[in-house]
Amino acid sequence: MNGLMMQRALLVSSLLVHAERHHGGQQVVSRRVEGDVHRYSFREMAARSRRVANVMDALGIGPEARVGTLAWNGYRHLELYYGVSGAGRVLHTLNPRLHPDQMAWIADHAEDEALFFDLSFLPQVEAIAARVKTIRHFVALCDRGHMPAASAIPGLLCYEDLLAAASDAYAWPEFDEHRASSLCYTSGTTGNPKGVLYSHRSTLLHCYAAALPDSLNCSARDTILPVVPMFHVNAWGLPYAACMVGARLVLPGPGLDGRSLYELFESEGVTVSAGVPTVWQGLLAHVETHGLRFSTMRRTIIGGSACPPAMMRAFQERHAVDVLHAWGMTEISPLGTACALKRHQLELPAAERYRVQAKQGRAVFGVDIKIVDDAGRELPWDGQTSGELLVRGPWIVSGYLNGEGGSPLVDGWFPTGDVCTIDADGFMLITDRAKDVIKSGGEWIGSIELENIAMSHPAVAMAACIAARHPKWDERPLLVVVRRPGVELAKQDLLNFYTGRIARWWTPDDVVFVDSIPLGATGKMLKNRLREQHGEHLMTTAVPA
Numbered sequence: 341m342n343g344l345m346m347q348r349a350l351l352v353s354s355l356l357v358h359a360e361r362h363h364g365g366q367q368v369v370s371r372r373v374e375g376d377v378h379r380y381s382f383r384e385m386a387a388r389s390r391r392v393a394n395v396m397d398a399l400g401i402g403p404e405a406r407v408g409t410l411a412w413n414g415y416r417h418l419e420l421y422y423g424v425s426g427a428g429r430v431l432h433t434l435n436p437r438l439h440p441d442q443m444a445w446i447a448d449h450a451e452d453e454a455l456f457f458d459l460s461f462l463p464q465v466e467a468i469a470a471r472v473k474t475i476r477h478f479v480a481l482c483d484r485g486h487m488p489a490a491s492a493i494p495g496l497l498c499y500e501d502l503l504a505a506a507s508d509a510y511a512w513p514e515f516d517e518h519r520a521s522s523l524c525y526t527s528g529t530t531g532n533p534k535g536v537l538y539s540h541r542s543t544l545l546h547c548y549a550a551a552l553p554d555s556l557n558c559s560a561r562d563t564i565l566p567v568v569p570m571f572h573v574n575a576w577g578l579p580y581a582a583c584m585v586g587a588r589l590v591l592p593g594p595g596l597d598g599r600s601l602y603e604l605f606e607s608e609g610v611t612v613s614a615g616v617p618t619v620w621q622g623l624l625a626h627v628e629t630h631g632l633r634f635s636t637m638r639r640t641i642i643g644g645s646a647c648p649p650a651m652m653r654a655f656q657e658r659h660a661v662d663v664l665h666a667w668g669m670t671e672i673s674p675l676g677t678a679c680a681l682k683r684h685q686l687e688l689p690a691a692e693r694y695r696v697q698a699k700q701g702r703a704v705f706g707v708d709i710k711i712v713d714d715a716g717r718e719l720p721w722d723g724q725t726s727g728e729l730l731v732r733g734p735w736i737v738s739g740y741l742n743g744e745g746g747s748p749l750v751d752g753w754f755p756t757g758d759v760c761t762i763d764a765d766g767f768m769l770i771t772d773r774a775k776d777v778i779k780s781g782g783e784w785i786g787s788i789e790l791e792n793i794a795m796s797h798p799a800v801a802m803a804a805c806i807a808a809r810h811p812k813w814d815e816r817p818l819l820v821v822v823r824r825p826g827v828e829l830a831k832q833d834l835l836n837f838y839t840g841r842i843a844r845w846w847t848p849d850d851v852v853f854v855d856s857i858p859l860g861a862t863g864k865m866l867k868n869r870l871r872e873q874h875g876e877h878l879m880t881t882a883v884p885a
């Protein structure tokens with residue numbers, strides 16, 4: 341017997357319709373590339389998104405076309421999120437931090453028909469304009485007064501001109517909820533990047549799950565500032581969640597340094613933010629150097645790479661800002677687990693509570709997780725045994741665009757490439773990416789824990805731990821460290837810092853001090869680059885034991 345409930349497709353446009361009807365006066369505040377701060381309401385955003393849909397029709401962009409964006413977090417990008425997907429086209433967010441060669445490759449692979457870009461990225465667009473095969477329209481996200489005087493891009497269009505000429509009347513079409521809504525490429529550290537194609541259904545289900553109290557905990561009373569870029573995995577779904585719950589949205593544009601972010605947090609009364617650890621490092625350094633306080637910020641969600649416990653302590657103890665550690669992937673839309681404590685964990689002594697909070701957390705409903713050994717056998721949830729993490733669920737990839745790389749699934753599960761333990765409470769702790777694990781004398785050493793210890797040293801600004809080739813043990817941990825400005829730190833002092841904190845044989849063999857650690861396009865440390873630079877270090881310095 342079937343239930344007798346209505347069949348209503350889960351569509352991205354319904355978020356916008358809801359936001360306009362029920363939270364029409366709610367604000368979207370954006371720091372613009374032009375340098376000023378722009379503000380308007382969900383009502384105006386909805387009207388302009390409808391204009392975007394009409395612009396696409398007028399430009400003759402195909403009904404299921406991929407439409408590329410190269411833009412910061414800002415209101416025009418938001419209008420494209422809704423105007424492109426709402427009409428049934430596929431929003432393809434390109435990562436502007438990629439090399440132009442990669443960008444052109446990705447735009448060709450996705451067969452983008454148009455590219456909308458912020459003026460900050462004009463040089464990148466000029467570098468690819470003559471090469472890309474399918475893009476017919478280039479649109480600068482600005483008004484006439486800010487259009488570049490001369491540009492190498494023939495027929496460059498002006499976004500505000502196009503919108504002004506379009507009607508704001510548009511009826512969002514209804515279609516199958518499985519239809520694609522947006523597209524994001526993996527970072528491609530192994531081989532070519534692969535396209536992850538989200539559907540309307542997966543986006544909405546992910547949005548419900550992301551908004552839950554033990555997930556990103558979004559509400560109409562919040563002012564949310566996503567530092568996570570809208571060009572990577574849909575800014576963790578926050579642009580959708582804000583419309584679902586009616587939260588005020590503050591979009592930081594290009595100003596991602598500590599000072600710019602802090603000013604925006606304070607001037608706009610931001611209550612919640614979300615980003616990768618490297619961004620928070622800049623923010624914390626700024627507030628601590630200048631003796632500042634957060635007057636409205638209450639929570640921050642940290643993910644994308646492991647959040648060092650020292651960072652958690654700084655936020656929670658010095659600034660009364662709660663940290664929620666979360667884990668996800670491009671292939672998981674991205675939210676998979678979040679580390680909201682269970683009731684009994686609230687009673688734990690501080691040190692133990694931090695040990696739990698440093699974990700990546702428990703599965704959000706909708707995401708099923710398990711760990712397996714090399715033979716694919718499921719491993720126990722004892723907090724000790726580590727294996728590869730596999731996941732499945734309705735917002736997890738089932739295959740890549742154009743079937744690239746074949747089916748990624750193993751018996752219906754997606755292998756994440758992350759190595760982790762799961763404890764009896766279901767809390768997952770990533771010890772490493774499979775490809776970053778250090779194999780020493782046949783045993784595994786997790787680099788993340790070694791980095792976290794280094795990061796808790798007051799003189800360390802950033803630390804990466806990599807496998808360096810060793811004459812006797814095959815691989816040994818090598819620390820690559822950026823010192824805090826103006827502080828002294830000797831190698832041996834840092835190595836001694838590990839005593840009593842970790843098994844002796846896990847202690848790194850040596851330290852290399854550097855001025856900076858290379859970061860990838862999504863703010864993660866590029867360990868493969870570090871391995872290229874320092875991977876042979878111990879071959880010359882190690883004393884075989």
Ligand code: AMP
Binds near residue numbers: 573644647666772
């Ligand atoms: P991406 O698809 O580029 O967002 O990268 C996903 C990968 O980032 C995951 O497979 C993890 O290796 C890593 N990652 C994401 N969140 C975390 C976290 N909280 N702790 C450790 N690693 C993380």
